[in-house]
């Protein structure tokens with residue numbers, strides 16, 4: 001569909017320079033909003049940037065503890081809550097993990113396509129999907145407060161490599 005704007009391309013480990021630029025952009029954004037950047041908040045952001053994909057809270061804690069043994073699960077959760085409220089991090093409910101938003105400058109509805117083979121996540125914003133969700137809500141008497149839609153499947157590169165998994169099965173809920 002022409003109004004679909006993919007915001008995250010195939011999972012590539014970002015090079016050091018673009019990583020640094022992204023980090024500076026997020027930290028500037030944070031300062032503009034008057035938010036305090038604690039050591040743990042920065043560390044969580046850096047770990048997600050370095051990963052270039054989704055991480056669970058436990059994986060984040062593991063990575064953070066490699067450089068700072070004082071990191072606690074509660075601290076990681078607080079930092080994640082902070083970044084989610086700021087719109088910088090999205091929570092993937094289906095995989096209980098966290099991923100950096102591709103354009104945290106403004107709140108936005110969108111879709112996250114998750115590959116169950118390699119774990120890559122593509123963030124997209126298809127206005128047709130958003131409008132359909134709102135219409136569906138209205139029809140059933142719902143006012144939606146979370147517009148992020150998670151869709152799972154097998155990505156193009158994985159399918160090309162024959163990692164189609166059990167794609168023949170019917171979709172699950």
Ligand SMILES: [Zn+2]
Pocket residue numbers: 090100101102103104108110123
């Ligand atoms: Zn986003």
Ligand SMILES: [Zn+2]
Pocket residue numbers: 115116117118119120154155156157158159
């Ligand atoms: Zn994949």
